[in-house]
Amino acid sequence: MYEGIKGFSDVYPEEMAAYRAVIDTIEDTARGYGFREIATPAMEPAEMYIDKSGEEIVEELYAFEDRGGRQVALTPELTPTVARMVAARAQELPKPIKWFSTRPFWRYEEPQQGRFREFYQMNVDIFGSEEPDADAEILAVGADMLTGLGLDADDFEFRVSHRDILGELLRSFDADVDVREAIRAVDKSEKVEYNEYVGLLVEAGLSDDQAETFVDLLDAGNDDLDELVAFTDDVEPAVENLSAVLDAAADFGVREYCTLSLETARGLDYYTGVVFECFDAEGEISRAIFGGGRYDDLIESYGGPSLPAVGVAPGVMNSTLPLLLQRAGVWPEEALTTDYYVLRVGDTRDVAARIARQLRERGHVVESDVSGRSFGAQLGYADSINAETVVIVGERDLADGEITLRDMDSGEQVGVPLDEFPGDHERPTFDDFA
RNA sequence: UCCGGGCUGGGGUAGUGGUAUCCUUUGGCCUUGUGGUGGCCAAGACGUGGGUUCAAUUCCCGCGCCCGGACCCA
Numbered sequence: 001m002y003e004g005i006k007g008f009s010d011v012y013p014e015e016m017a018a019y020r021a022v023i024d025t026i027e028d029t030a031r032g033y034g035f036r037e038i039a040t041p042a043m044e045p046a047e048m049y050i051d052k053s054g055e056e057i058v059e060e061l062y063a064f065e066d067r068g069g070r071q072v073a074l075t076p077e078l079t080p081t082v083a084r085m086v087a088a089r090a091q092e093l094p095k096p097i098k099w100f101s102t103r104p105f106w107r108y109e110e111p112q113q114g115r116f117r118e119f120y121q122m123n124v125d126i127f128g129s130e131e132p133d134a135d136a137e138i139l140a141v142g143a144d145m146l147t148g149l150g151l152d153a154d155d156f157e158f159r160v161s162h163r164d165i166l167g168e169l170l171r172s173f174d175a176d177v178d179v180r181e182a183i184r185a186v187d188k189s190e191k192v193e194y195n196e197y198v199g200l201l202v203e204a205g206l207s208d209d210q211a212e213t214f215v216d217l218l219d220a221g222n223d224d225l226d227e228l229v230a231f232t233d234d235v236e237p238a239v240e241n242l243s244a245v246l247d248a249a250a251d252f253g254v255r256e257y258c259t260l261s262l263e264t265a266r267g268l269d270y271y272t273g274v275v276f277e278c279f280d281a282e283g284e285i286s287r288a289i290f291g292g293g294r295y296d297d298l299i300e301s302y303g304g305p306s307l308p309a310v311g312v313a314p315g316v317m318n319s320t321l322p323l324l325l326q327r328a329g330v331w332p333e334e335a336l337t338t339d340y341y342v343l344r345v346g347d348t349r350d351v352a353a354r355i356a357r358q359l360r361e362r363g364h365v366v367e368s369d370v371s372g373r374s375f376g377a378q379l380g381y382a383d384s385i386n387a388e389t390v391v392i393v394g395e396r397d398l399a400d401g402e403i404t405l406r407d408m409d410s411g412e413q414v415g416v417p418l419d420e421f422p423g424d425h426e427r428p429t430f431d432d433f434a
Numbered sequence: 435u436c437c438g439g440g441c442u443g444g445g446g447u448a449g450u451g452g453u454a455u456c457c458u459u460u461g462g463c464c465u466u467g468u469g470g471u472g473g474c475c476a477a478g479a480c481g482u483g484g485g486u487u488c489a490a491u492u493c494c495c496g497c498g499c500c501c502g503g504a505c506c507c508a
Contacts, residue, residue, distance in 0.1 A: 003482095049508085059506090060507080076508060077508040110506090111502095112504090266507095267508080270508090346466075374465080376465065376467080376469070379467090379469040406468080
């Protein structure tokens with residue numbers, strides 16, 4: 001016996017049935033908006049991540065040399081790959097480009113709540129539109145996924161912010177501010193004490209007074225963005241952009257899930273406009289459920305044309321989303337379902353097989369005996385797979401030209417003439433013949 | 435990479451310096467034709483390596499994995 005690798009998970013059928021229901025729901029939501037599915041490689045050149053993120057990223061990469069001497073890495077995220085794909089065909093692809101995919105990613109990190117070394121993530125992106133409507137559509141598709149899963153406004157909130165508001169405010173101070181570091185401090189503000197937060201801002205270049213002013217400004221801005229414009233005109237375009245996105249979100253029917261939260265920054269450097277993070281509204285799940293935002297410069301930085309982009313990336317398996325769904329009581333049932341079990345008694349394989357085939361042709365899940373088991377054992381197995389209906393194909397029944405239908409919930413049975421089953425019925429059950 | 439807690443049949447547990455309890459599960463049978471409610475039989479565990487000891491599942495150390503936290507978050 002071998003143990004699995006740390007941070008990698010096995011998923012058994014019952015649990016996978018629940019995941020499958022979740023994945024189907026969120027993918028159908030994206031398809032409903034016209035997002036088209038793409039497939040991408042599990043490995044890329046390691047430089048693709050190192051060049052963009054620095055050598056320290058190697059610490060969190062599954063990277064190695066392949067037999068051809070190439071430095072390769074298991075993909076830790078989708079963005080560089082999709083940027084390459086967009087860049088390669090940017091000329092021919094009609095805009096906007098709306099793509100999604102759901103697949104595993106790998107990061108060499110220490111496992112924690114909702115965080116593993118292999119995890120499944122869906123990516124939904126729009127390339128080629130810088131309109132607020134595109135940002136709002138990303139918010140809308142994200143919110144629709146969650147409501148489609150059974151969550152409502154009491155369960156989650158999108159904390160929406162804008163990178164340029166933070167950037168312009170910081171640049172407006174008469175100080176040599178490391179905006180990147182200051183935004184990183186903002187990103188941590190929810191997790192640390194006030195004094196530590198201010199201290200981080202001071203380390204980024206603000207004076208003590210400026211840092212406190214900045215913190216107060218963000219707080220005031222959450223209530224009224226105009227307060228920020230009053231402080232400096234430089235934030236006006238960003239404020240207008242954020243307002244326009246929220247207006248569009250209102251028309252798209254998802255404004256109620258959005259909260260203005262200027263303390264939300266996202267840790268990544270490449271975001272350029274609206275950013276947002278989804279949180280458990282009850283706070284039981286402390287980590288973000290997922291996040292997204294606008295990254296207008298990234299395609300170009302990967303060698304493509306200048307092409308605006310906005311996206312969202314919900315974790316699916318091995319992530320915080322399942323924790324939220326469980327907390328909210330909407331996690332799908334972890335159970336097998338089986339429409340029919342065709343039970344064989346005696347030398348009836350030919351007839352049983354024909355019936356099973358006819359039921360499968362109607363799109364049902366149908367099992368039959370492949371183990372040579374007794375009647376009782378077959379019935380026990382049918383019960384263990386939650387068969388709804390058992391079709392008993394026995395020698396005695398066939399001698400009378402019949403099969404027997406058994407409803408497994410009630411235990412009721414009825415004889416049905418062989419030539420009437422399944423007949424014209426799309427989904428024949430006990431009730432149709434009782 | 436660091437910190438805290440954990441690890442006993444497939445799952446859940448009891449217990450102990452002298453190799454282990456119960457529940458459940460799985461397979462078979464009672465019942466070559468009636469499961470989910472009975473009875474019988476069987477299978478199946480001390481994560482791993484080392485140390486202390488006459489003897490280690492039990493005490494000590496390393497490692498692995500699990501849960502949670504820090505760091506990081508793409």
